[in-house]
Amino acid sequence: MSSYVPFAFGVFCILTAPPFIGIPFPTRRAADYYASKNDWLSSLSGRRESPTQAGYLGAVMRVLLGLGLSSPQYRRVSCVFMLAVVGPGTVFAVRDGKPLLPQFGMLAAIAACWIIRS
Known part of the structure; x- marks a missing residue:
């Protein structure tokens, strides 16, 4: 039973990759949120990477982490x-006044995987 939690979170990570690159999955709102996040991430890097590059990096990281959590x-x-x-x-x-619900959700999921890991 406990191995299902990290696997489910891994699948969730993979499914959350498309909005990073502008694919409106599961909703247009998700893609808009990540477009704004990609712009913010680009600004954190001093604009060394474009918002598009930040989005693709985020998507690739989500897929790789999802695969890692599933294994x-x-x-x-x-x-x-x-x-x-x-x-x-x-x-x-917190510093920049961004929405915290996505951050807290990810932290809670990481904690659940860590505690329930098999």
Whole structure:
């Protein structure tokens, strides 16, 4: 039973990749949210990467992390890497007044995977 939680979260990560690149899945609102997030991420990098590049990087990371979470041998390193990205991202989101619900959702999912890992 406990191995289903990280696997389900891995699938969730993979399914959340399309909005990063502008595909309106599951809704147009999700794609709009990530377009705004990609612009913000681009600004955090000092505009060294474009919002489009930030979106593709985010999508690739979500797919790779989803695959890692779905695989027992890579689950721990995937959780640590995701925490290393989401943790500072939460601090930046607080600093810049961005919506925190997505950040807290990811942190809660990481914690659930870490606690229930198999």
